[in-house]
Amino acid sequence: MSIYRTHTCGELRKTEVGKEVRISGWIHSVRDHGGVIFIDLRDHYGITQVVIDPECAFYQALDRWRVETVVRFDGRVVARSAETVNPKLATGEIEVRATDMEILGEADVIPFQVAKDDQAPEAMRLKYRFLDLRRDDLHKNIILRSQVIAEIRRYMTEHGFNEFQTPILTASSPEGARDYLVPSRLHPGKFYALPQAPQQFKQLLMVAGFDRYFQIAPCFRDEDARADRSPGEFYQLDVEMSFVEQDDIFAVIEGLLDDVFGKFSANEFSKPPFVRLPYREAMDRFGSDKPDLRNPLEMIDVTEHFRGCGFQAFAGTVEKGGVVRAIKAPKVAGKPRKFFDDLIKFAQENGAKGMAYIIWTEEGEKSPIVKFLTPEIVAALKQAGKVESGDALFFLADTKKTVQKIGGAVIPELGRQLGLIDPNVFKFCWIVDFPMFEEDEETGQIIFSHNPFSMPQGGMDALLNRNPLDILAYQYDIVCNGIELSSGAIRNHRPDIMYKAFEIAGYDRSVVDEKFGGMINAFKLGAPPHGGIAPGVDRMVMLLTGSPNIREVIAFPFNQQAQDLMMNAPAEVSVKQLRELHIEVKLPKRQEKAAGETPQG
Numbered sequence: 001m002s003i004y005r006t007h008t009c010g011e012l013r014k015t016e017v018g019k020e021v022r023i024s025g026w027i028h029s030v031r032d033h034g035g036v037i038f039i040d041l042r043d044h045y046g047i048t049q050v051v052i053d054p055e056c057a058f059y060q061a062l063d064r065w066r067v068e069t070v071v072r073f074d075g076r077v078v079a080r081s082a083e084t085v086n087p088k089l090a091t092g093e094i095e096v097r098a099t100d101m102e103i104l105g106e107a108d109v110i111p112f113q114v115a116k117d118d119q120a121p122e123a124m125r126l127k128y129r130f131l132d133l134r135r136d137d138l139h140k141n142i143i144l145r146s147q148v149i150a151e152i153r154r155y156m157t158e159h160g161f162n163e164f165q166t167p168i169l170t171a172s173s174p175e176g177a178r179d180y181l182v183p184s185r186l187h188p189g190k191f192y193a194l195p196q197a198p199q200q201f202k203q204l205l206m207v208a209g210f211d212r213y214f215q216i217a218p219c220f221r222d223e224d225a226r227a228d229r230s231p232g233e234f235y236q237l238d239v240e241m242s243f244v245e246q247d248d249i250f251a252v253i254e255g256l257l258d259d260v261f262g263k264f265s266a267n268e269f270s271k272p273p274f275v276r277l278p279y280r281e282a283m284d285r286f287g288s289d290k291p292d293l294r295n296p297l298e299m300i301d302v303t304e305h306f307r308g309c310g311f312q313a314f315a316g317t318v319e320k321g322g323v324v325r326a327i328k329a330p331k332v333a334g335k336p337r338k339f340f341d342d343l344i345k346f347a348q349e350n351g352a353k354g355m356a357y358i359i360w361t362e363e364g365e366k367s368p369i370v371k372f373l374t375p376e377i378v379a380a381l382k383q384a385g386k387v388e389s390g391d392a393l394f395f396l397a398d399t400k401k402t403v404q405k406i407g408g409a410v411i412p413e414l415g416r417q418l419g420l421i422d423p424n425v426f427k428f429c430w431i432v433d434f435p436m437f438e439e440d441e442e443t444g445q446i447i448f449s450h451n452p453f454s455m456p457q458g459g460m461d462a463l464l465n466r467n468p469l470d471i472l473a474y475q476y477d478i479v480c481n482g483i484e485l486s487s488g489a490i491r492n493h494r495p496d497i498m499y500k501a502f503e504i505a506g507y508d509r510s511v512v513d514e515k516f517g518g519m520i521n522a523f524k525l526g527a528p529p530h531g532g533i534a535p536g537v538d539r540m541v542m543l544l545t546g547s548p549n550i551r552e553v554i555a556f557p558f559n560q561q562a563q564d565l566m567m568n569a570p571a572e573v574s575v576k577q578l579r580e581l582h583i584e585v586k587l588p589k590r591q592e593k594a595a596g597e598t599p600q601g
Helices: 059-064 122-127 136-158 199-207 246-264 279-286 312-319 337-349 375-384 400-417 459-465 495-504 509-515 517-523 537-545 575-580 589-595
Strands: 020-033 036-043 046-052 070-079 094-105 181-183 191-193 212-221 232-242 275-278 299-301 323-329 356-361 364-366 392-398 428-432 437-439 446-448 475-480 483-490 530-533
Touching: 020 046, 020 094, 036 070, 046 070, 136 212, 136 232, 136 246, 136 537, 199 212, 199 232, 199 517, 199 530, 232 246, 232 537, 246 428, 246 475, 246 483, 246 530, 246 537, 275 279, 279 299, 279 400, 279 428, 299 400, 312 323, 312 392, 323 400, 337 392, 337 400, 356 375, 392 400, 459 495, 483 537, 495 509, 495 517, 509 517
Parallel strands: 046 094, 275 428
Antiparallel strands: 020 036, 020 070, 036 046, 070 094, 181 191, 212 232, 232 530, 299 323, 323 392, 356 364, 356 392, 428 475, 437 446, 475 483, 483 530
């Protein structure tokens, strides 16, 4: 017999009744039923109920046992009576009558409960993350993450992709978020950077002729936390393919998501091919390039209905080149005035000067602005919004960009308040046709809009002969339920087109050679057309588990201040270590004063 177990705590069934077994695990809970002690023993695989009679030799030692102590029990499997069967447990038809025990790892008093959710503060949960990971929901999330990654690897390998590892220590990137820098001991004054993404390396693998690459890649960005973004580090499914067009990449990713969500979620989800929305259409309709298509609400253009009308606040905006957009709210006529006032306040908190509305009822229209509008305009608005009795239209008027920003906040908020968003559905869409360039609001100069390394639609001809603001890029995002899973692009693999694109954005050829010389030089030696994408693994698992925060699907996450409270990172290092790296630390004045000591150096 194994010194620790013959079976796991999730394995025993009625077929084992009468067997002598040995099980080990954590004491999940203890119940005293008139002298007979019932212990739920938990391991990675499940829970088994252990029964201890007062006659047992070790019974007296129970007084000093604490929950989460690790114990080994020997005993005999017996069937539970019909009235004591626990249908919630896979082992619920049996229990183990203990005959011997051994404490394998004694636990002190735990800082919060594992067997039940006692709403421990997040800082405490992160400090004792190993304890938090014993909780059933979080434990299952991390197991699911492992299973999802295994399924991704299986799918990608079956579809002809090879997994390669790219460097963790690399050069600092001149674009994107802040790098995490690593000082070099052998090269004083010089630094490596942790990769924000393996972007250049995966493209170089295509130049090297590997054709189809993937990697579950760690990425490092020194940026602030959000609910759907962990500060510091994250993992993505990094993908690159040669000799492909946009549709080829879409087919691979749609197949992957169909496979993963089909295997790991019981929810309804979009089936390929996914909806494709041009970027400008998404911004006009939803005010966002990450629209939640579960929400039926969207903006409609009613600018012309207000041109020259009696409502001067809107007419004046239109006269100055602004726009008016309407959002239909179904069946809100019975809502109290506070509902409308609160929504206006919400719009104002997101940059609106105000927000008008009209409610249509059987008795007529209700609105602070309807008295300024002709019956013809009101009727035209009703038709434009496909309004029925009980519906309302909310109106936003400002510059196009401002209205999009405010509408992008109001639409999801209104959808939540009206219960229009089904939590048990996944709706995927592609955002396509991103603009290659845009105009800088402050300087009026032409600058890159999103990804400067995307191939412009129309290639060199478009760069030479079209208005830069009309040029679109072969760039795309995959979005699910308002969460961006990934950006991707068909890459600009032609040096001549890349030089021209950067020239339009105000960069001299020498700047491109200096900043991106490695990539340009590789492209000059025979580069295939290629493209890729990198869906976030953390975000994918977050969606599958329905977790409100990405930290719930990462085994050892940072807090919102990019700190690891369990390992006390980041932390100061010794003067000796700094000297070896030829580094002197100069703290900000207030931090130096708070520390009450001089900087290390």
